[in-house]
Amino acid sequence: MIGSAAAVLRVDYDDYLAIERRGDARHEYLDGVLRAMSGGTTAHSLVKTNVLRAVGNALEGKPGLALDSDQRIDVAATGLDTYPDLSVTCGPIERPARDRNAITNPTLVVEVISPSTEGHDLGFKRRHYQRIPSLRQIVYVWPDQRAVEVHTRGEEGAWIVRDAADETILLASIDAAIRRSQLFARIDEVLGPDDVEGGDPTPAD
Numbered sequence: 001m002i003g004s005a006a007a008v009l010r011v012d013y014d015d016y017l018a019i020e021r022r023g024d025a026r027h028e029y030l031d032g033v034l035r036a037m038s039g040g041t042t043a044h045s046l047v048k049t050n051v052l053r054a055v056g057n058a059l060e061g062k063p064g065l066a067l068d069s070d071q072r073i074d075v076a077a078t079g080l081d082t083y084p085d086l087s088v089t090c091g092p093i094e095r096p097a098r099d100r101n102a103i104t105n106p107t108l109v110v111e112v113i114s115p116s117t118e119g120h121d122l123g124f125k126r127r128h129y130q131r132i133p134s135l136r137q138i139v140y141v142w143p144d145q146r147a148v149e150v151h152t153r154g155e156e157g158a159w160i161v162r163d164a165a166d167e168t169i170l171l172a173s174i175d176a177a178i179r180r181s182q183l184f185a186r187i188d189e190v191l192g193p194d195d196v197e198g199g200d201p202t203p204a205d
Contacts, residue, residue, distance in 0.1 A: 009034040016081070017099060020072070029081040037083065040114060042190040043143040048085045048112045050183050051141060055086060055110070058176035064090045064107065073109070074102040077131035086110040088174050089134075105134040108173045113142045126151070130159060136173035139164075144191060146184050 016029045026037045056066040067087045074081050074096045087106040094105040109129060111121045129138055138151040148164040169178050
């Protein structure tokens, strides 16, 4: 998640990998520009944990691997390196030659949206994700609105957007289903009385 006031640095790719190996913080990288990823809210952290648990349990006995936000994704077509909140890869993991700790072939990615990062996640980042040939679905989750939106790649390559308002959320990309109630379990314990509820999220361009 990139905060609105995140620090921006310019480095070459080898220096970027060296910075990531130190583990002081995580960064998004594109064309020499390094952006520090900010910390999230308690609600963001809770929902991210819920998502990982729900998807991981749904994959039990299936070939897909659920990977948390420590897993770096390398978008080969654009050069972006980033960290989705969750990714699932099915089949053998593919890695770029330039970075043996990243993967290039996620089947599903999930982003938990914060107000400060919504434009970045649904605009900039989404356009990069859509260039990944293996990717079949992108799921966006809004903790404060209890909203879920599923972007699915159609048979001819066009992306279909659906507001997942039902209790059961079908994830055709991994032949699994999760429940909305799993994603937002105990959310009332961490959201304050002034936090927004409901709403109809609209993707940024």
